[in-house]
Amino acid sequence: VQNKVVALYFAAGRCASSRDFAPLLCRFYAELVAEARTPAPFEVVFVSADGSEQEMLDFTRELHGAWLALPFDDPLRHELRTRYHISVIPRLVVVKPSGEVITDKGRKQVRERGLACFQNWVEAANIFQNFS
Template structure:
């Protein structure tokens, strides 16, 4: 009996540590004043001929693209073999969801060691999602808030900022695009199921 009580007490103290970072915080509030990188230029920006030919340009956007969407925070780095393996799978899912006009966005949170490797991975290897700039202090905030100690990590959030699942990577690997359907059902965006 004593062992059971100690085990429950230990679990409760650990669960407080695990669930503490998942406090309520609206996505828009979380990314207010954060300049996010986007491969797609703002709709009101004309591209130069060189940019159109290259198609690998970056622009800075704000958090308005995250409004009323499920947002997946993708913690990754260019030097990480598991990230390199998972990124194409995530890109395929993201592209299909965007093609279907799903209320979904990914924000990559880089754990790279240099700005150059971060930029190269963003431009050449990642999907067309948003990315936090290499030196932005929000990276440390997000790492601490969501207890990220291994990468790749995909944490899926409701528009309210509440965590749908901290195991989004496993969902994507196991279920593919079907994972999004279960994420969507857990939100107030469920009336958007018609696009699936």
């Protein structure tokens, strides 16, 4: 995920708010990356807070976009939750390629501003690309 804005999506399938936000994030991602003529420098990484690997797999199959996911048994899941102070889910923490936080209010921004928030993230990350 070098030279990309990364959105860390902390969520769980058992969480109604996570299930509610996932389709919106899917559309956001699809418009920026999957369906775009020139894919934006953006990646979503799902960081599961599910209780089991099966719950995680069910959630990813049912509601997730074509984005990355940390394996359930990867210790980085816990490390990221600690590093970014995740105490409630869902959370969408948007970071620079260095891991520095651009915003921990990504979910709210996507809901309220849609694709318009992405340009702010790119500018904050100092990643430049022509998106026309």
